[in-house]
Amino acid sequence: MSKHFQPASLAGAIAIVLASTTTFAADQTIELDPIVVTASKSEEKASEVPARISVISQQDIEKNPALNLSDVLQKDASIYIKQSGGIGQISDISLRGTSAVHTLVLQNGARLNNQNNYAPLFPAFLDLSNISQIEILKGPASVQYGSDAIGGVVNLITAPPSKSGAQLTGVYGENNTYKAIINTDFVDNSGFYAQVGGQRLETDGTTVLNTQEKNEKAGYDQKGYHAKLGYIQDKKVDASIEINQNEGTSIFTNDYIVSNSPRIFKNQVINAKLAYTLLPNLKLSTRYSNIKDEQNVPDYGSHYNTENNEADVNLKWDFLPYQNILFGVNYLGSQYESNTITNAKQDIDSTGYYLQHQYKNDGISTQIGARVEDNERFGTHTVGQAAVRFQVLPLTSIYANIGSAFRAPSLNELYSQWGGNPELDPEKSVSYEIGLDQKLNYGLSASLSGYYTDVKNLITSDPSTFLNSNIEKAKMTGGELGFKWVLNRYYANAQYNYVKTENKDTGLEIAYRPRQTGTLTLGYDDGVYGVSTSLIARSKANSSSNNSNNKVPGYASVDFNAFWNINSNIKLFTNVQNIGDVRFKEVYNSYPFTSWYINGGRQASIGVTLKY
Template sequence: MKLSVSIPGLAIVLAMATQSVFAQVEAVGELDPIVVTATRTAQTDDETLASVTVIDRAEIERRQSRSMTDVLRGLPGVEVVTNGGLGHNSSVYLRGTRPDHSLLLIDGVRIGSASSGFLPWASIPLGQVERVEVVRGPSSSLYGSEAIGGVVQVFTRRGQGGPLTPRLLLGAGTYNTANAQFGLSAGTETAYGTGWFDAGLGFEQTQGFNVCDGQPRSVGGGGCGVYEFDDDGYSNGNGSLRAGWAFSDRLELDVNFLRSVGDLDYDGSLFYGNEQRQVLQVAGASLVAKPLDPWTLTLRAGRSWDDSEVFADGVFINRLDTRRDQLSWQNDIAFAPQQLATIGIDYLRDELSTPTAYNETSRETTGAFGQYLGRLLGQDLQLSLRHDDNDQYGGQTTGNALWGYELTHGLRLTAAYGTAFKAPTFNDLYYPGYGNPDLEPESSRSLELGVSGRHGWGDWALNAYQTDIDDLIAFDAATYSPMNIDRARIRGVELWGTAELAGWLLDANLTLLDPRNESEGPNDGNLLPRRAEQTLRLDADRQFGRIGIGGTLFAAGRRFDNDANTVRLDGYKLFDLRADYAFTDALRIEGRVENLFDEQYETAAFFNQPGRTFFVALRYAP
């Protein structure tokens, strides 16, 4: 499937059509979700000037999502690429930038491998997730390295007030898939303060399918590099604990812990392995104090572990463990009505442990940042500046400026400009026989213009942007090492809208992308690999008494799998259907059919994707 379209022209037409259709819909009475990632402070999503999507627990359960990539696929500006089915390696391209150009946080703690930059999307257990915030656009001025395309923050479940409350899910489906989740939540109020906690355990497994569409070498094979005609299964055990205590309205403590252990089979070899154990752990604590009415002080500490062991038919091959320790000191000062200043310092230490002899195995970064949020002369402003100092690659200064202006009839104009950077990984710098210790960080400049509307019948927004990335790190055949030699220019348009029509909850978004390689050489002007030029997602859900039904249409245009644009991946369409029946307010049965028409497609060359699948679950959630 190829969609040929003029980006600006279609965006304008769709924006007009959105207003025309949505003018007929009914009022939506939901409260605005709170967003904290865009500014590191709490705002409602109508206040924030950044492009943000929030997926809460209610939406996760209504859509019967089963993985983080399931939640993210088809969101505005988000492209998901998977090397197979459940549990297999996944990459997320945010606004056309590379997968390692997105910052991933879990409860404020930075996640990801410091050695490779790989983000463990498949290891995040969705059953332990309360909310996901996706901030699109450069965010290094608040978070430092990696946030060129934006930030995805995952919040684990937080206990609510009330007596001890259990929850349970038991499910099964195609490919001998099974899923079990159990949790407890409670809260209490005493003369000494208010407390809460949530604890959860989960397990899932699947027999999977043969993910590599390879061919025996005797018939010209290779495919994805190997040939093992077997099912590639996955299993995962996980648990989380989050608890807190509000001593008063001026002092609050929150602690969190998450552990996820996944065992994956994949098509490999005796040299590269064909089995992997991936362990993701996150521990954090935050203390929020209010010494004075205008001053809020936040102290955070956290550690994340990304540990990986590789085996070949049960025989150990290699181990790579990374640890990231983080400290943060943040001050929010409301010095006047509608005027907030934020200043703070972040500290990060990356460390790796492996039998491979890296020249360096640790590094430290200190970042100082400041931000102004305010309203002046009827205009909203967000200004931020940050300087990061690293003991390996030196200093980097980044900044953001966002502007918003309210028009009549619920319309708002926004504009933003920002710079960001991505530090080279340990592999880039020090991998034996490959690394280049003289690498500089990758850097970017982004400009964005937007218009949005908030009405009684729903919300919509249209955003257009351009991102220029310099000093991209790429392999240089002349030196046989990575060098800062590549450049890219990415232009895009995002249009989304939500509404309620005749009892149907509707959610639609369209992303048009023009990601271009601007490096000197034969690939100059080519499309960047694995980014679809067009993606579309439509969701519709409705409740009929105790029965709920819904469906999703996701469509993606063609893309290429390599820089030379010689390996083409065709466009595809996926239809999902879902339904549930509530026996009581707390107990219901739910079922989902994914890829209803059994579409055969690839998001990465030679890697098969799931066909038509079914999943049924019994959920108890008082």
């Protein structure tokens, strides 16, 4: 790419947009009590879930179409994103102080976590162009989803279209970044619908290490498509099959390759679902998913290819007006093919049997469940959950949740040529949580949660043998405080998360787990014009679990968004990430020389969306 971003041109465009007027009006889409499905595998109001769950709406996702999953998630204060550089660089998702491999990421229920320890995939390589809602379930969820859901679940959800139409979006910004998105929907009165779309993102990128010259940028090129065909018949039948595919190249630098080098990736999600109401009080739900992820690093001479085949069948029986039982069976077959593991190819199968009971009446919501997992390598493992929410007053509810969870070792941890150990045991955890939700006057609501998680058999590298071993125990103790305010055209959202992690063997805090995180969003939206600004602030953290001397510095970053709906068919928008252009340090690099991975700095952009 040869063209470069012109700040003066962007400023002029923004000024024109903000100075213009229009008579077009649209409805606001702020949802105060959204419908969620992740907590119990069935639809329910978020306010009735006996756990802490948060929702990122389609409106929030579409504010900046150039953002990836990591960018969007970190506005939740309970989530920490460890990212080795700017746009398109690898990143990890940590939820409530747990590890990245303790966060299960789903797409419409399909498991995206894989067997190469880059779980779940690389969030930077997941496009959100067709995502209508992101649900973040905090706390253990192994009863519903099996392995990996120790810290919680992130579920990316697509919704069937409500009407036929087409949408085209174009974005251009600093570092010669551009993205184009096209989506088309077809809806027939008979109940059939279809969706087809594609997107392309390309950027010159930014400097990855603080020791590099400014012109040593790490570019990123990504493209993909999605298609979905479905049929809905009243409340009796809901069937769909979809495919999502993304591929591209990310230029990166790491401990062994000190010059920018390409990582070629391709991921594909195929998901087929059928929900059928057998009787007025009996519903059958089935799903089959195939997930493929391919990673090729030519300068390593290495490749890392994974595949998940998953099937889930469950029956929901509303045996009384306010009670239901969910019984299900889940099968997961995983493969890992790489020239960096023993025998170059390994596979593992696991079958889970789960039972869940729910009661909802008179302001009381309960959820009790158990799961038996039968893993071909690790035998059987049993987990359970008991949770209750009680509406103590018309505007006040409290909840308590206790649950156990587990994570089976990945095939990479078992068979890697660098530290693999086939004698590993699954990681186990127990979590306790209590919380309060309070509605106040003038559109204000508050939430408070306290939690404690104890993890045993943590898998880490043994410094004496350099093999992966179950040698560590850890605990996470924390709390969350949140405020939401919506009044007419104005809104605000403030969150604060405190978490103290401890490696119980060393007494030190776990690396890359800042104790304090705060987020704040302030905005105005009248359906025609909208403007918002958001703040993310984090405290310092350790860069090593074995050494508390080297700290990851704390930082604060401010973003800005504005839009103008010229009419029902045309929308103009602008975004500025990291207005202060703060180049903060993110990840410590010690080989072959001391350096830091840094964030990408400011990223300003303008865009237009055309709808038909």
